Amino acid sequence: MSKIVSLFSYPLKSGRGNELQEALGDKNGLYGDRHLVVLNQSDASLFSLRDNPVLSDISITQCNKGVSVTTGDTQTFIECSFDRALQAKIWSRSVAVNIASDAVNDFFSDLLSAEVYLAEQHQSMFQTLMDTGPVHILSLSDLNKLKDMCDLSDLDPRIFRPNIVVDTLDFMGGTIPDALEINGCKFTVVETTERCNAVSIMHKKIHGLNASNIVSTLNRASKFKGPYFGVYLRAEKQFSMKVGDSVKTHQLNLEQI
Incomplete structure (x- = not known):
């Protein structure tokens, strides 16, 4: 079972992230994130x-x-x-x-x-100013694989600007869960993480590099399909979570359809 190792919020979209020990939120996203x-x-x-x-x-x-x-x-x-x-x-x-x-x-x-x-x-908006699903999660185990694929000595998860970082979920394995459960709250998987030049910009900035091969490597490896480093989520209800909480995956039972 995977566990949360880091939590982040970004009050200003594209601004500096705040590392948290505990996060609260609802179906619209983390409170205070990207507003x-x-x-x-x-x-x-x-x-x-x-x-x-x-x-x-x-x-x-x-x-x-x-x-x-x-x-x-x-x-x-x-x-x-x-x-x-x-x-x-x-x-x-x-x-x-x-x-x-x-x-x-x-x-x-x-x-x-x-x-x-x-x-x-505006208070009438139904979710944070995240581009897609309101909560972004990625896995350190996948980032370690990506680091090896790109022949990098280090890879900071913050370049992908996640809300939740877990230790051992295997999104790179190709099987995307339908939902995750954290601290008794179910999170539906909305879609896979986008790959864009913001990733390259943050990679170069955080690691002090002149060039980044992350996005090109991801695109070649996935043939433009699959998340490789994360998914977007939407909570079914109000939630609280903290560093160290367990994360369970749920797959749809096709026999029930």
Whole structure:
């Protein structure tokens, strides 16, 4: 039986992750995960770490009167509100958001060298600003196989920006479970992990490399099929989980269909 070895949340989409010992959430995802986003002012489309890798260094915390933004060793508090409604484009999704005050938008525009907004997810939205399923899980055992396939000495799981990292699930084996169970809550598998250039960007950034062969290796090995390093999940109800919790897999019994 597999166990959780790490938990992460990302308050700002494409921003710095927070490592957790315990996580709470529901069918919409982890509470506090990916509820803030940076958007291009020109068309309200997503501004991500693909546009500027500096975004992945930014940590942000909301409070009653504004936001606290941390980049490196510098922390900046900015008074603001989120009261201007807008429809944003997050890849193929149209998402209701509220735009921050001008002072915050000016701060982020200067920081990222682009005309951008900071926005928060509207409370009516049904899940976090994750691109697909609201919770992302991957396995260290698969990452070790991938590391060998790519002839790498080390491979940090954070390059895939997971919420849950477990020790021994075998997604690379080719059999994807229909569901997982963690601490009494069932999580349906929504789809397999996407492979995109953000993975390569984070690999080069975290490991200090000039080039990355991860995505090309994954595509060749899978023939563009299969997860190889994770799946997206959706919880059936409210949940709590912590590092060390067991993870059970569930396969659909075809005789019951």
